[in-house]
Amino acid sequence: MRKTVCTMANALTAARVLLALPFAFLMTGGGARHAALAALVLAAAIATDVLDGALARRRDTVTAAGRAFDHAADCFFVTSGLVAGAVRGAFPWILPILVATAFTQYVVDSYWVHGGRALRTSALGRYNGILYFAPLGGDILVRAGFPGLQPAVTVLVWVLVVSTVLSMAERLWAVTRPSRRAPGSPAGERGDPPRR
Numbered sequence: 767m768r769k770t771v772c773t774m775a776n777a778l779t780a781a782r783v784l785l786a787l788p789f790a791f792l793m794t795g796g797g798a799r800h801a802a803l804a805a806l807v808l809a810a811a812i813a814t815d816v817l818d819g820a821l822a823r824r825r826d827t828v829t830a831a832g833r834a835f836d837h838a839a840d841c842f843f844v845t846s847g848l849v850a851g852a853v854r855g856a857f858p859w860i861l862p863i864l865v866a867t868a869f870t871q872y873v874v875d876s877y878w879v880h881g882g883r884a885l886r887t888s889a890l891g892r893y894n895g896i897l898y899f900a901p902l903g904g905d906i907l908v909r910a911g912f913p914g915l916q917p918a919v920t921v922l923v924w925v926l927v928v929s930t931v932l933s934m935a936e937r938l939w940a941v942t943r944p945s946r947r948a949p950g951s952p953a954g955e956r957g958d959p960p961r962r
Contacts, residue, residue, distance in 0.1 A: 776832060778818035782811050782839040786846040793850035793902070801909035808902055811843050830884035834873075837885060837895070841869040844898040856905045861923055864930040865898060875937055890933040897926060 785807050792804035818836060822828045848862035868891070876886040904919035 775818040775822040775827065776835060778814040778821070779832070779836050779839045782814045782818075782843050785811050785814075786843040789843065790846040790850040793847050793856075793905070794854055796854060796909060798910050801906045805903075805906045805910070808847075808899070808906065812899060815840060834885055837869070837872075840895060840898075841865065844902070845869075847902045848898075851902070851905055856908075857901060857923055858927070861901070861927055861930075864927060864934075868894070868930050868934050871934055871937060875941060879941055888933065888936060890929060890936060894926065894929055894933055897922075897929075901926065 789804060789807040789811065792800050792807060795801075795804075815836070819828075822832060845862050845866050848857055848865060851857040852859045852862055872885060872891065876882050876884065901919055901923050904915055904922060908916050908919060
């Protein structure tokens with residue numbers, strides 16, 4: 767039973783990966799018809815994201831591999847949609863580039879720098895991961911006939927650019943902080959006490 771639930775959760779995550787390319791195609795179109803279909807695909811992707819985690823947690827089948835697959839699926843789906851929107855001119859290219867770079871840093875930091883067996887999450891990174899879906903939904907609404915939302919979508923995009931840079935800087939700071947205490951570093955030479 768446990769194995770079946772784990773397989774079901776992973777199947778939901780895999781469905782999100784399969785939805786990414788059709789969603790990207792629909793995000794390149796400018797009309798209301800493309801927007802309506804993109805809304806359906808986005809809703810299905812969000813549903814799989816909510817259900818796979820809920821299913822795994824309820825049956826206590828959460829694994830490090832399953833969590834990594836879930837995060838990778840989210841990144842692939844969101845980045846594909848943001849790239850497609852950037853091709854159309856709806857988003858600045860900096861956002862999908864930062865999303866992909868932040869996820870790469872997240873994986874490298876978790877598995878190689880810290881040698882962990884699971885992803886090392888942060889509060890800001892978690893909020894960013896959720897909010898990356900919002901510009902996609904906002905752009906769909908703009909194309910569906912609500913152009914008055916465009917300024918809010920633009921502000922949200924730039925807030926996410928800033929928060930992603932801050933999240934990456936926070937993770938980099940956490941990695942480099944121990945080296946500042948090492949012998950030979952300015953802090954180590956002065957005998958500065960470590961900060962908590």
